[in-house]
Amino acid sequence: MTTRTDPAAPAGPAHPAALRLFDYACALSFGATAALAAWWLVPDGTPGALAMPLGMVVGVVAATPVLFLLNWILGGFEVLMLAMQIGMLAGMAAPMIRGGTPGSVALAGAGVGLVVQLLLHALDRSLHGDVGGRAP
Amino acid sequence: MSGAAGTRDAAIRKWNRAARALDTKDRGEELRYGPYKRWIFSKARGRTLLVAAGTGIDFKYLPPGLEVTAIDFSPTMLSFAEKRLGESASPVELVQADVTALDFADGSFDSCITSCTFCSVPDPVRGLGEVRRVLKDDAPLLMFEHVRASNPWLGFMMDVMNPLVRRFGPDINRRTADNVRTAGFRIVREFNVYLDMVKLFEAVKA
Numbered sequence: 001m002t003t004r005t006d007p008a009a010p011a012g013p014a015h016p017a018a019l020r021l022f023d024y025a026c027a028l029s030f031g032a033t034a035a036l037a038a039w040w041l042v043p044d045g046t047p048g049a050l051a052m053p054l055g056m057v058v059g060v061v062a063a064t065p066v067l068f069l070l071n072w073i074l075g076g077f078e079v080l081m082l083a084m085q086i087g088m089l090a091g092m093a094a095p096m097i098r099g100g101t102p103g104s105v106a107l108a109g110a111g112v113g114l115v116v117q118l119l120l121h122a123l124d125r126s127l128h129g130d131v132g133g134r135a136p
Numbered sequence: 137m138s139g140a141a142g143t144r145d146a147a148i149r150k151w152n153r154a155a156r157a158l159d160t161k162d163r164g165e166e167l168r169y170g171p172y173k174r175w176i177f178s179k180a181r182g183r184t185l186l187v188a189a190g191t192g193i194d195f196k197y198l199p200p201g202l203e204v205t206a207i208d209f210s211p212t213m214l215s216f217a218e219k220r221l222g223e224s225a226s227p228v229e230l231v232q233a234d235v236t237a238l239d240f241a242d243g244s245f246d247s248c249i250t251s252c253t254f255c256s257v258p259d260p261v262r263g264l265g266e267v268r269r270v271l272k273d274d275a276p277l278l279m280f281e282h283v284r285a286s287n288p289w290l291g292f293m294m295d296v297m298n299p300l301v302r303r304f305g306p307d308i309n310r311r312t313a314d315n316v317r318t319a320g321f322r323i324v325r326e327f328n329v330y331l332d333m334v335k336l337f338e339a340v341k342a
Contacts (some may be wrong), residue, residue, distance in 0.1 A: 010175035010327065010336065013168050075164035077282055077334050080308075084293055123287065124331050131326045 009129065020121070023078050026070045027117035028110040030063045030086040035109025036102060037062030038094035051095035059091015060084070081120065086113045143258045144209070144234060151256065152212040154305060166193065169280065172329050173197045173251060176278045176336045182246030185270065186228070187235050187263075188253035189213065192220030195228060198249075202226035205245075207233040235263040240270045247271075250279045254315065255306035264319030268341060277321055279337040284309040286332050294333075313337065 013019055038055035046054065060083075067083035090112040097105055174197040182203065186194070189206035190213050198204060206228050208214050214230050221228055233239060236259050248267050257263040267277060285291050294309040301308050312335075316323060321339035328335055 011171050013171055015167075019168060071164065073164065074167065076168040077165075077330055078168070079164070081290070081331070081333070084297055085290075088293075120331070127328045127332050128330075129328060131328055131332065 019074070019076075019078075022070075022074050023082065023121075024114070024117055026079050027082050027086060027113035029066055029070065029113070030083050031090045031109035031111065031113025031116075032106040033066050033109070034059030034063045034087045034090040035094040035105050035112065038091040039097060039100065039102075039105045042095040046095065048096065052092045055095040056088045056092040059089075059094070060087035062091070063087030078120075082113070082117060085116050085120070089116060144236070147256065147258050148209050150304075151208075151210040169329060169334065170197065172327075172336060173280050176280055176338070177249055179276060179278055179338065180247040180249055181276075183244070184226075185240075185245045185248045185267070187248060187250045187267065188256065189217045189228075189230065190251075192217030192223070194249075194251045195220045195224040198224045198226050198228070200225040202247075204228040205231055205240075207231045207235065207238075209234045235266055238266045238270055242269055243272045245271050245275060247275050248277045250277070250281065252280065252282060252306065254279070254281055254312050255283075255308065255310050260310060260312065260315045261318050264315055264321065268320050271341065273341055275340070277316070277337070277339040279312070279316075279339070280329075280335075281310075281312050281337065282306075282308065282334045283312045284333070290331070290333070317342075 038058045041058050042051050042055050063083045063086065067079065071079050090109040093112060094105060094109060097108060100108070173194060177194070177197045178199050180199065180202055184202045184204045186198075186204055186206040189195075189208045192206075195206075195217070204224065204226050206217065208217065208230075209232065211232055214232055217230055221230070235253075235257055248271055254260040254263065271277065284294050291309070298307055298309045313323060313326065316337060316339050320342050322342040323337055323339045325338040326335060327337075
């Protein structure tokens with residue numbers, strides 16, 4: 001059994017807070033982009049059972065160029081996971097918004113991004129470190 | 137051409153094409169994961185096999201005092217890596233080789249390093265078996281790898297996205313810990329870097 005405060009544990013990046021802030025900015029960008037794309041491109045009146053998967057695909061596709069840009073700036077698996085999750089979820093939810101404006105849809109998408117990043121951040125904090133199997 | 141050879145040749149072509157992009161896009165990954173790589177690589181000793189040298193982006197994390205043989209099956213990757221030889225604190229010899237068919241004698245290395253390697257080897261268990269063969273009995277296998285997340289939702293997402301991602305890059309849903317054990321290693325330390333999808337492994341022969 002190992003502990004998560006093992007003194008021999010590796011040091012992390014030099015500026016973790018800056019990276020984490022970047023991840024949050026990525027999450028907001030992915031959410032706003034995916035939601036706007038799905039809201040614009042999925043026709044009004046499309047039945048929900050079709051609009052949601054369609055929006056999901058549109059959301060992922062729309063998030064991909066943003067992913068390439070942000071990944072080039074300061075990428076990592078953190079950014080990849082965000083793009084996949086948020087593209088799907090924000091894209092899926094956006095066609096359900098009736099009577100919104102581009103601003104409100106972008107805000108809603110960014111909100112989805114923020115929630116996803118908060119959840120991933122919490123999960124990462126719970127998992128980071130040794131996971132056992134270490135020799136005595 | 138056999139199926140395995142065809143798969144390997146397709147993989148070589150894919151990574152030849154990806155070399156230039158990989159050489160430029162890794163700035164963020166180096167900031168995020170560089171310290172972890174430096175830490176795991178510091179455990180290497182003596183004659184060391186670096187599997188999948190790629191563009192040599194990890195040479196700067198190699199500690200002094202090693203005698204490194206860095207292999208990659210992509211000649212384009214190696215041409216990029218050649219320009220980075222000076223970044224290593226230890227001498228590095230570049231060899232074009234496929235980890236699933238190594239041309240080294242049994243028990244000829246004191247340690248082995250991998251860095252995002254077994255996400256891209258077409259037959260990872262066979263590759264790890266070859267690594268096991270060329271390592272001495274007490275030699276450590278030191279790995280920085282990304283793997284399939286154990287969280288059911290995240291794992292499912294990775295399974296869904298993998299067919300698309302693997303067309304341009306690595307597989308993102310490899311169960312590398314299982315593959316390491318299947319190949320005859322015992323994992324003595326496993327460390328989660330990001331979620332449980334970016335990991336460090338230390339393993340020895342079982």
